[in-house]
Amino acid sequence: MLFGRKISFNENDFESVLTACIAGNSQAQRYLYKQFFSYSKSICLRYTSNTEEAEEVLNEAFLKVFNNLAKYDPAHPFKAWLRTIMVNTAISHYRKNKRYNEDTVALEDAPYPRFEEDIVSRITADEILQIIQQIKPVYKNVFLLYVVEGYNHREIADLLQINEATVRSHYVRARARLQHLIKQNYPHLFPSDWAVKAFKGNEN
Known part of the structure; x- marks a missing residue:
């Protein structure tokens, strides 16, 4: 419910963090973002030309993470799922900006x-x-x-x-x-x- 009880989470219980994120707990989302920020940014930096562009891709990718978190299968490693989103977002950004041509x-x-x-x-x-x-x-x-x-x-x-x-x-x-x-x-x-x-x- 939109105005229901705010779902709490335990930082030592990753499943509870994900559940809270899915429920829209902004504190849990900030925690998840902070925990995987460095890892995710290192991926984005590989596929972009500078830090500013990498952070643009990173923020777009994390938005996709939160929007699709309910689809994440806990049977698979979260990092692998996250990595796929980061890479796909970076490649999509690359294609959209047409960073290559025949010349x-x-x-x-x-x-x-x-x-x-x-x-x-x-x-x-x-x-x-x-x-x-x-x-x-x-x-x-x-x-x-x-x-x-x-x-x-x-x-x-x-x-x-x-x-x-x-x-x-x-x-x-x-x-x-x-x-x-x-x-x-x-x-x-x-x-x-x-x-x-x-x-x-x-x-x-």
């Missing part, structure tokens, strides 16, 4: 060395994520959705509203671009003759 993609159509897994494994995940931010959004989002979120190429194609072949092409170029940037930032990880060998390997 910007063409800027990165130059050949890059092949991807070397052993080189990438020598730097931390946080360092890789920082470097990924330097990649064009059209490539970055495909890479993140595939490598970090675990979507397959068909699912990514549906999310980004592009064909599957384009997704595969973008993923390959994202990997190559990532390594190109890693070489710029961490040249000590590469042997002096690496570039020559890598480009020769691409010709085979």
